[in-house]
Amino acid sequence: MKKNVQYVGSYQKSAPMDFKWYVTGFVDGEGCFSVSFSMRAKLKTGIEVRPSFSVSQNRRSLAVLKDIQNYFKCGGIRYSKYDQTYKYEVRSIADLRKSVIPHFEKYQLQTSKAEDFVKFSWICDQISASRHLNNDVLAEIIEKAYSMNNLSKRKYTKEKLLKVAGKKKI
Amino acid sequence: MKKNVQYVGSYQKSAPMDFKWYVTGFVDGEGCFSVSFSMRAKLKTGIEVRPSFSVSQNRRSLAVLKDIQNYFKCGGIRYSKYDQTYKYEVRSIADLRKSVIPHFEKYQLQTSKAEDFVKFSWICDQISASRHLNNDVLAEIIEKAYSMNNLSKRKYTKEKLLKVAGKKKI
Numbered sequence: 001m002k003k004n005v006q007y008v009g010s011y012q013k014s015a016p017m018d019f020k021w022y023v024t025g026f027v028d029g030e031g032c033f034s035v036s037f038s039m040r041a042k043l044k045t046g047i048e049v050r051p052s053f054s055v056s057q058n059r060r061s062l063a064v065l066k067d068i069q070n071y072f073k074c075g076g077i078r079y080s081k082y083d084q085t086y087k088y089e090v091r092s093i094a095d096l097r098k099s100v101i102p103h104f105e106k107y108q109l110q111t112s113k114a115e116d117f118v119k120f121s122w123i124c125d126q127i128s129a130s131r132h133l134n135n136d137v138l139a140e141i142i143e144k145a146y147s148m149n150n151l152s153k154r155k156y157t158k159e160k161l162l163k164v165a166g167k168k169k170i
Numbered sequence: 171m172k173k174n175v176q177y178v179g180s181y182q183k184s185a186p187m188d189f190k191w192y193v194t195g196f197v198d199g200e201g202c203f204s205v206s207f208s209m210r211a212k213l214k215t216g217i218e219v220r221p222s223f224s225v226s227q228n229r230r231s232l233a234v235l236k237d238i239q240n241y242f243k244c245g246g247i248r249y250s251k252y253d254q255t256y257k258y259e260v261r262s263i264a265d266l267r268k269s270v271i272p273h274f275e276k277y278q279l280q281t282s283k284a285e286d287f288v289k290f291s292w293i294c295d296q297i298s299a300s301r302h303l304n305n306d307v308l309a310e311i312i313e314k315a316y317s318m319n320n321l322s323k324r325k326y327t328k329e330k331l332l333k334v335a336g337k338k339k340i
Binding site for chain 2: 030
Protein backbone atom coordinates (compact mmCIF):
# COMPACT_ATOMS: atom_id res chain seq x y z
CA MET A 1 0.00 0.00 0.00
CA LYS A 2 1.10 3.54 -0.71
CA LYS A 3 2.26 4.89 2.61
CA ASN A 4 4.41 7.90 1.87
CA VAL A 5 2.10 10.31 0.07
CA GLN A 6 2.57 13.79 1.51
CA TYR A 7 -0.67 15.61 2.22
CA VAL A 8 0.52 19.19 2.45
CA GLY A 9 -1.84 21.32 4.52
CA SER A 10 -3.82 18.28 5.63
CA TYR A 11 -6.41 18.84 8.35
CA GLN A 12 -7.54 15.23 8.75
CA LYS A 13 -5.55 12.36 10.24
CA SER A 14 -5.62 9.33 7.99
CA ALA A 15 -7.88 6.49 9.18
CA PRO A 16 -6.88 2.80 9.39
CA MET A 17 -7.73 1.07 6.17
CA ASP A 18 -10.69 -1.26 5.67
CA PHE A 19 -9.20 -3.01 2.67
CA LYS A 20 -12.18 -5.35 2.17
CA TRP A 21 -14.62 -2.53 1.44
CA TYR A 22 -11.94 -0.62 -0.44
CA VAL A 23 -11.61 -3.61 -2.79
CA THR A 24 -15.37 -3.81 -3.32
CA GLY A 25 -15.50 -0.08 -4.09
CA PHE A 26 -12.51 -0.33 -6.40
CA VAL A 27 -14.01 -3.25 -8.31
CA ASP A 28 -17.39 -1.50 -8.54
CA GLY A 29 -15.54 1.38 -10.17
CA GLU A 30 -13.00 -0.40 -12.31
CA GLY A 31 -13.23 -4.20 -12.03
CA CYS A 32 -14.66 -6.64 -14.52
CA PHE A 33 -16.42 -10.00 -14.32
CA SER A 34 -16.50 -11.56 -17.75
CA VAL A 35 -17.00 -14.92 -19.41
CA SER A 36 -15.40 -15.57 -22.79
CA PHE A 37 -15.69 -18.53 -25.12
CA SER A 38 -13.30 -20.36 -27.44
CA MET A 39 -14.02 -22.95 -30.09
CA ARG A 40 -12.22 -26.18 -29.15
CA ALA A 41 -12.95 -29.04 -31.54
CA LYS A 42 -11.40 -31.52 -29.12
CA LEU A 43 -13.82 -30.70 -26.31
CA LYS A 44 -17.08 -32.63 -25.99
CA THR A 45 -19.24 -29.54 -26.47
CA GLY A 46 -16.90 -27.88 -28.97
CA ILE A 47 -16.78 -24.79 -26.77
CA GLU A 48 -14.50 -23.81 -23.92
CA VAL A 49 -16.00 -21.50 -21.26
CA ARG A 50 -13.54 -19.15 -19.59
CA PRO A 51 -14.64 -16.95 -16.68
CA SER A 52 -12.29 -14.15 -15.67
CA PHE A 53 -12.19 -11.58 -12.89
CA SER A 54 -9.91 -8.63 -13.62
CA VAL A 55 -8.90 -5.13 -12.59
CA SER A 56 -6.75 -2.84 -14.75
CA GLN A 57 -4.54 0.10 -13.84
CA ASN A 58 -1.74 2.15 -15.34
CA ARG A 59 1.89 1.60 -14.37
CA ARG A 60 1.84 4.27 -11.64
CA SER A 61 -0.85 2.32 -9.79
CA LEU A 62 0.68 -1.13 -10.13
CA ALA A 63 1.21 -1.30 -6.33
CA VAL A 64 -2.56 -1.43 -5.74
CA LEU A 65 -2.93 -4.41 -8.08
CA LYS A 66 -0.23 -6.18 -6.07
CA ASP A 67 -2.11 -5.36 -2.85
CA ILE A 68 -5.29 -6.85 -4.35
CA GLN A 69 -3.35 -9.93 -5.51
CA ASN A 70 -1.94 -10.37 -1.99
CA TYR A 71 -5.41 -9.96 -0.54
CA PHE A 72 -7.00 -12.63 -2.76
CA LYS A 73 -3.87 -14.83 -2.58
CA CYS A 74 -4.32 -15.93 -6.19
CA GLY A 75 -4.29 -14.71 -9.79
CA GLY A 76 -1.60 -12.99 -11.82
CA ILE A 77 -0.63 -9.54 -13.04
CA ARG A 78 0.29 -9.01 -16.68
CA TYR A 79 0.95 -6.10 -18.97
CA SER A 80 -1.52 -5.57 -21.77
CA LYS A 81 0.14 -4.07 -24.83
CA TYR A 82 -3.30 -3.53 -26.36
CA ASP A 83 -4.44 -0.85 -23.91
CA GLN A 84 -1.06 -0.22 -22.23
CA THR A 85 -2.28 -1.09 -18.75
CA TYR A 86 -1.48 -3.69 -16.12
CA LYS A 87 -4.17 -6.23 -15.48
CA TYR A 88 -4.70 -8.30 -12.34
CA GLU A 89 -6.61 -11.39 -13.38
CA VAL A 90 -8.00 -14.58 -11.83
CA ARG A 91 -9.03 -17.32 -14.26
CA SER A 92 -8.79 -20.51 -12.19
CA ILE A 93 -12.27 -21.77 -11.29
CA ALA A 94 -10.95 -23.13 -7.98
CA ASP A 95 -9.39 -19.76 -7.04
CA LEU A 96 -12.46 -17.83 -8.15
CA ARG A 97 -14.73 -20.02 -6.00
CA LYS A 98 -12.37 -20.13 -3.03
CA SER A 99 -11.26 -16.48 -2.82
CA VAL A 100 -12.92 -14.04 -5.20
CA ILE A 101 -16.59 -15.08 -5.10
CA PRO A 102 -16.81 -15.40 -1.28
CA HIS A 103 -15.36 -11.88 -0.94
CA PHE A 104 -18.09 -10.33 -3.10
CA GLU A 105 -20.80 -12.38 -1.39
CA LYS A 106 -19.73 -10.89 1.92
CA TYR A 107 -18.70 -7.38 0.78
CA GLN A 108 -21.37 -6.79 -1.80
CA LEU A 109 -21.07 -4.72 -4.95
CA GLN A 110 -23.42 -1.73 -5.11
CA THR A 111 -23.50 -0.93 -8.84
CA SER A 112 -25.04 -2.89 -11.71
CA LYS A 113 -21.90 -5.07 -11.52
CA ALA A 114 -23.71 -6.88 -8.67
CA GLU A 115 -26.01 -8.36 -11.33
CA ASP A 116 -23.04 -9.43 -13.47
CA PHE A 117 -21.49 -10.98 -10.38
CA VAL A 118 -24.56 -13.14 -9.68
CA LYS A 119 -24.42 -14.50 -13.24
CA PHE A 120 -20.65 -14.94 -13.06
CA SER A 121 -20.88 -16.83 -9.79
CA TRP A 122 -23.62 -19.11 -11.17
CA ILE A 123 -21.51 -19.87 -14.27
CA CYS A 124 -18.48 -20.76 -12.11
CA ASP A 125 -20.71 -23.11 -10.09
CA GLN A 126 -21.86 -24.86 -13.27
CA ILE A 127 -18.29 -25.34 -14.51
CA SER A 128 -17.12 -26.55 -11.12
CA ALA A 129 -19.86 -29.22 -11.13
CA SER A 130 -19.12 -30.04 -14.82
CA ARG A 131 -22.68 -29.09 -15.74
CA HIS A 132 -21.35 -26.94 -18.59
CA LEU A 133 -20.83 -30.19 -20.48
CA ASN A 134 -24.61 -30.46 -20.85
CA ASN A 135 -25.97 -28.78 -24.00
CA ASP A 136 -28.85 -27.03 -22.28
CA VAL A 137 -26.74 -25.69 -19.43
CA LEU A 138 -24.09 -24.57 -21.90
CA ALA A 139 -26.74 -22.66 -23.85
CA GLU A 140 -27.90 -21.02 -20.62
CA ILE A 141 -24.30 -20.10 -19.77
CA ILE A 142 -23.90 -18.47 -23.20
CA GLU A 143 -27.16 -16.51 -22.75
CA LYS A 144 -26.17 -15.30 -19.29
CA ALA A 145 -22.61 -14.40 -20.32
CA TYR A 146 -23.84 -12.34 -23.26
CA SER A 147 -26.31 -10.49 -21.03
CA MET A 148 -23.43 -9.30 -18.83
CA ASN A 149 -22.31 -5.71 -19.15
CA ASN A 150 -19.05 -6.59 -20.88
CA LEU A 151 -17.38 -3.84 -22.83
CA SER A 152 -14.65 -5.94 -24.43
CA LYS A 153 -15.02 -7.19 -27.96
CA ARG A 154 -16.53 -10.62 -28.52
CA LYS A 155 -14.82 -13.08 -30.83
CA TYR A 156 -18.09 -14.86 -31.67
CA THR A 157 -21.71 -13.77 -31.84
CA LYS A 158 -24.09 -15.34 -29.34
CA GLU A 159 -25.99 -16.99 -32.22
CA LYS A 160 -22.83 -18.65 -33.53
CA LEU A 161 -22.01 -20.11 -30.09
CA LEU A 162 -25.59 -21.29 -29.49
CA LYS A 163 -25.52 -22.99 -32.87
CA VAL A 164 -22.33 -24.87 -32.04
CA ALA A 165 -23.65 -25.72 -28.53
CA GLY A 166 -26.87 -27.07 -30.02
CA LYS A 167 -25.29 -29.01 -32.86
CA LYS A 168 -22.91 -31.21 -30.93
CA LYS A 169 -24.75 -34.10 -29.37
CA ILE A 170 -23.20 -34.99 -26.06
CA MET B 171 -27.88 1.45 -1.34
CA LYS B 172 -28.87 -1.62 -3.28
CA LYS B 173 -30.44 -3.92 -0.73
CA ASN B 174 -32.41 -6.47 -2.64
CA VAL B 175 -29.86 -8.26 -4.81
CA GLN B 176 -30.46 -11.98 -4.58
CA TYR B 177 -27.32 -14.03 -4.19
CA VAL B 178 -28.50 -17.46 -5.20
CA GLY B 179 -26.33 -20.18 -3.71
CA SER B 180 -24.48 -17.74 -1.49
CA TYR B 181 -22.24 -19.24 1.18
CA GLN B 182 -21.18 -16.00 2.84
CA LYS B 183 -23.36 -13.71 4.93
CA SER B 184 -23.08 -10.13 3.80
CA ALA B 185 -21.03 -7.86 6.06
CA PRO B 186 -22.11 -4.41 7.32
CA MET B 187 -20.91 -1.76 4.94
CA ASP B 188 -17.99 0.55 5.56
CA PHE B 189 -19.15 3.20 3.11
CA LYS B 190 -16.17 5.52 3.72
CA TRP B 191 -13.62 3.05 2.43
CA TYR B 192 -16.03 1.87 -0.26
CA VAL B 193 -16.15 5.46 -1.56
CA THR B 194 -12.36 5.76 -1.57
CA GLY B 195 -12.08 2.47 -3.48
CA PHE B 196 -14.79 3.49 -5.91
CA VAL B 197 -13.15 6.85 -6.60
CA ASP B 198 -9.72 5.19 -6.99
CA GLY B 199 -11.33 3.03 -9.66
CA GLU B 200 -13.62 5.45 -11.41
CA GLY B 201 -13.51 8.96 -9.89
CA CYS B 202 -11.85 12.05 -11.30
CA PHE B 203 -10.18 15.13 -9.84
CA SER B 204 -9.75 17.73 -12.55
CA VAL B 205 -9.14 21.43 -12.97
CA SER B 206 -10.37 23.16 -16.12
CA PHE B 207 -9.88 26.72 -17.31
CA SER B 208 -12.02 29.26 -19.16
CA MET B 209 -11.07 32.54 -20.73
CA ARG B 210 -12.99 35.34 -19.00
CA ALA B 211 -12.06 38.80 -20.26
CA LYS B 212 -13.91 40.42 -17.35
CA LEU B 213 -11.81 38.65 -14.70
CA LYS B 214 -8.65 40.33 -13.42
CA THR B 215 -6.41 37.52 -14.62
CA GLY B 216 -8.42 36.81 -17.77
CA ILE B 217 -8.73 33.16 -16.71
CA GLU B 218 -11.30 31.35 -14.61
CA VAL B 219 -10.05 28.28 -12.68
CA ARG B 220 -12.65 25.54 -12.16
CA PRO B 221 -11.84 22.49 -10.01
CA SER B 222 -14.22 19.56 -10.24
CA PHE B 223 -14.59 16.24 -8.46
CA SER B 224 -16.72 13.72 -10.35
CA VAL B 225 -17.78 10.09 -10.60
CA SER B 226 -19.61 8.64 -13.61
CA GLN B 227 -21.87 5.60 -13.94
CA ASN B 228 -24.45 4.19 -16.31
CA ARG B 229 -28.17 4.48 -15.62
CA ARG B 230 -28.39 1.08 -13.93
CA SER B 231 -25.96 2.28 -11.26
CA LEU B 232 -27.50 5.70 -10.64
CA ALA B 233 -28.44 4.66 -7.08
CA VAL B 234 -24.78 4.51 -6.06
CA LEU B 235 -24.20 8.07 -7.27
CA LYS B 236 -27.14 9.16 -5.11
CA ASP B 237 -25.61 7.32 -2.13
CA ILE B 238 -22.33 9.15 -2.72
CA GLN B 239 -24.17 12.47 -3.04
CA ASN B 240 -25.98 11.78 0.26
CA TYR B 241 -22.68 10.87 1.88
CA PHE B 242 -20.91 14.08 0.82
CA LYS B 243 -24.07 16.18 1.34
CA CYS B 244 -23.24 18.38 -1.64
CA GLY B 245 -22.86 18.38 -5.42
CA GLY B 246 -25.26 17.42 -8.19
CA ILE B 247 -26.02 14.55 -10.55
CA ARG B 248 -26.53 15.23 -14.24
CA TYR B 249 -26.87 13.22 -17.40
CA SER B 250 -24.08 13.57 -19.92
CA LYS B 251 -25.35 13.15 -23.46
CA TYR B 252 -21.75 13.09 -24.69
CA ASP B 253 -20.86 9.74 -23.11
CA GLN B 254 -24.39 8.65 -22.11
CA THR B 255 -23.58 8.35 -18.44
CA TYR B 256 -24.72 9.99 -15.22
CA LYS B 257 -22.16 12.14 -13.51
CA TYR B 258 -22.04 13.09 -9.84
CA GLU B 259 -20.07 16.31 -9.62
CA VAL B 260 -18.93 18.81 -6.97
CA ARG B 261 -17.68 22.17 -8.25
CA SER B 262 -18.22 24.53 -5.31
CA ILE B 263 -14.88 25.36 -3.67
CA ALA B 264 -16.60 25.63 -0.28
CA ASP B 265 -18.19 22.17 -0.64
CA LEU B 266 -14.98 20.64 -1.97
CA ARG B 267 -13.01 21.98 1.01
CA LYS B 268 -15.67 21.17 3.58
CA SER B 269 -16.75 17.66 2.48
CA VAL B 270 -14.77 16.09 -0.34
CA ILE B 271 -11.16 16.98 0.50
CA PRO B 272 -11.39 16.07 4.22
CA HIS B 273 -12.79 12.65 3.24
CA PHE B 274 -9.81 11.82 1.03
CA GLU B 275 -7.34 13.16 3.59
CA LYS B 276 -8.76 10.71 6.10
CA TYR B 277 -9.57 7.77 3.79
CA GLN B 278 -6.61 7.99 1.49
CA LEU B 279 -6.53 7.05 -2.17
CA GLN B 280 -4.11 4.21 -3.02
CA THR B 281 -3.60 4.65 -6.76
CA SER B 282 -1.80 7.40 -8.66
CA LYS B 283 -4.96 9.46 -8.15
CA ALA B 284 -3.53 10.24 -4.70
CA GLU B 285 -0.97 12.45 -6.46
CA ASP B 286 -3.71 14.20 -8.45
CA PHE B 287 -5.62 14.71 -5.23
CA VAL B 288 -2.70 16.48 -3.53
CA LYS B 289 -2.45 18.91 -6.47
CA PHE B 290 -6.23 19.33 -6.59
CA SER B 291 -6.42 20.07 -2.87
CA TRP B 292 -3.57 22.64 -3.13
CA ILE B 293 -5.34 24.39 -6.05
CA CYS B 294 -8.61 24.58 -4.05
CA ASP B 295 -6.68 26.11 -1.15
CA GLN B 296 -5.20 28.77 -3.45
CA ILE B 297 -8.61 29.68 -4.87
CA SER B 298 -10.20 29.77 -1.41
CA ALA B 299 -7.53 32.24 -0.26
CA SER B 300 -7.85 34.24 -3.53
CA ARG B 301 -4.21 33.57 -4.31
CA HIS B 302 -5.15 32.46 -7.83
CA LEU B 303 -5.52 36.18 -8.63
CA ASN B 304 -1.74 36.48 -8.46
CA ASN B 305 0.01 35.89 -11.81
CA ASP B 306 2.72 33.63 -10.42
CA VAL B 307 0.32 31.48 -8.41
CA LEU B 308 -2.02 31.24 -11.39
CA ALA B 309 0.88 30.04 -13.55
CA GLU B 310 1.70 27.43 -10.91
CA ILE B 311 -1.96 26.33 -10.81
CA ILE B 312 -1.94 25.89 -14.59
CA GLU B 313 1.29 23.85 -14.45
CA LYS B 314 -0.07 21.57 -11.69
CA ALA B 315 -3.47 21.14 -13.36
CA TYR B 316 -1.87 20.11 -16.64
CA SER B 317 0.37 17.59 -14.87
CA MET B 318 -2.71 15.80 -13.50
CA ASN B 319 -3.72 12.53 -15.09
CA ASN B 320 -6.78 14.00 -16.78
CA LEU B 321 -8.19 12.07 -19.69
CA SER B 322 -10.76 14.63 -20.82
CA LYS B 323 -10.02 16.95 -23.69
CA ARG B 324 -8.50 20.34 -22.94
CA LYS B 325 -9.97 23.45 -24.52
CA TYR B 326 -6.69 25.34 -24.37
CA THR B 327 -3.05 24.29 -24.49
CA LYS B 328 -1.00 24.93 -21.37
CA GLU B 329 1.17 27.39 -23.31
CA LYS B 330 -1.84 29.44 -24.37
CA LEU B 331 -3.06 29.73 -20.76
CA LEU B 332 0.40 30.59 -19.41
CA LYS B 333 0.69 33.30 -22.05
CA VAL B 334 -2.63 34.87 -21.01
CA ALA B 335 -1.75 34.51 -17.31
CA GLY B 336 1.61 36.22 -17.89
CA LYS B 337 0.32 39.02 -20.13
CA LYS B 338 -2.30 40.51 -17.87
CA LYS B 339 -0.69 42.75 -15.30
CA ILE B 340 -2.60 42.50 -12.05
